Amino acid sequence: MGVIGNDFAPASLEVTAGETVTWVWEGSARHDVVGDDFRSEVQRAGTYRHTFVGEGAHHYACTLHPEMKGTVVVSAP
């Protein structure tokens, strides 16, 4: 999962329960990754990892750029 410019790429990702998603900051601006039950630091580089357990669509956004939104869709393993 890339954090590029003011986008998450891809904006929607499908994983199976128990999988870990890694976001990689590839631009130069500060962003974070905030969902209902996960939150990265505001950072300019580096990575953030979260393991998705609950099935369904998990929406998240960057709190600095409200138009930056993404979804991780978790299916049964």
Ligand SMILES: [Cu+2]
């Ligand atoms: Cu952002």
